[in-house]
Amino acid sequence: MSSSTVQNEGMKGALPLVFKKGIAGLEELHHYNLQALPDNPLFYHLLSTENQAMGFILLDPFPIFPDYSVTLSDGEIAALAVESKDDLLVFTTVNISGEKGMTTNLAAPIVVNLRNNTAMQLIIPEKIRELRTPLPVP
Amino acid sequence: MLVLTRRKGQSIMIGEDIEISIEEVSGDAVRIGIRAPREISVHRREIYEAIREENISATRSAAEMARSLDKLAPPPREKEKA
Numbered sequence: 001m002s003s004s005t006v007q008n009e010g011m012k013g014a015l016p017l018v019f020k021k022g023i024a025g026l027e028e029l030h031h032y033n034l035q036a037l038p039d040n041p042l043f044y045h046l047l048s049t050e051n052q053a054m055g056f057i058l059l060d061p062f063p064i065f066p067d068y069s070v071t072l073s074d075g076e077i078a079a080l081a082v083e084s085k086d087d088l089l090v091f092t093t094v095n096i097s098g099e100k101g102m103t104t105n106l107a108a109p110i111v112v113n114l115r116n117n118t119a120m121q122l123i124i125p126e127k128i129r130e131l132r133t134p135l136p137v138p
Numbered sequence: 139m140l141v142l143t144r145r146k147g148q149s150i151m152i153g154e155d156i157e158i159s160i161e162e163v164s165g166d167a168v169r170i171g172i173r174a175p176r177e178i179s180v181h182r183r184e185i186y187e188a189i190r191e192e193n194i195s196a197t198r199s200a201a202e203m204a205r206s207l208d209k210l211a212p213p214p215r216e217k218e219k220a
Binding site: 001023024025026045052054056057073074075078079093094095096097098105108121123125128130131133 | 187
């Protein structure tokens, strides 16, 4: 199943999300709120509701990387209980700590199923070299 | 850690539904086959570790970015009072 054409549009307010397996490195945290950053159509804030200090800045990758695509395995489709590709949103995490300036992690996208508010981080080994993909400076 | 000796073509079972088999041995490289339920994710450890470290690093920079966004944003409380 390919969700390459998913567009992340029209999210308003905070969207509560459950990561059943947690996120690698933050395995103990399962509940998050996802919110669009004001005045910026591409960036979102994913904030833990269990530990307010923990969160991610997320990016809608498709406007910047139009060739980017994400394919879910049968196991991932089952884990998110996906019924329709139209229910899915795809985000990538943003980092500014490295030497490349602002980067995004195309190797481990976060996929959200809007139908049941579940989410998971995929691991795409073939894209591991895109772990810190520089974002073009506007 | 449990350590077992296996030969090419042999396998081990983990629980009832995960099977790890030795497909090929060549010098210090071993080809391993894994049969597991589809909800079990299987990754090379170094891939998983790289993602894990990147996530932890990203949470730190998210905290920094959130702080600087707070500084940049107009003070919302005063707006509410007005």
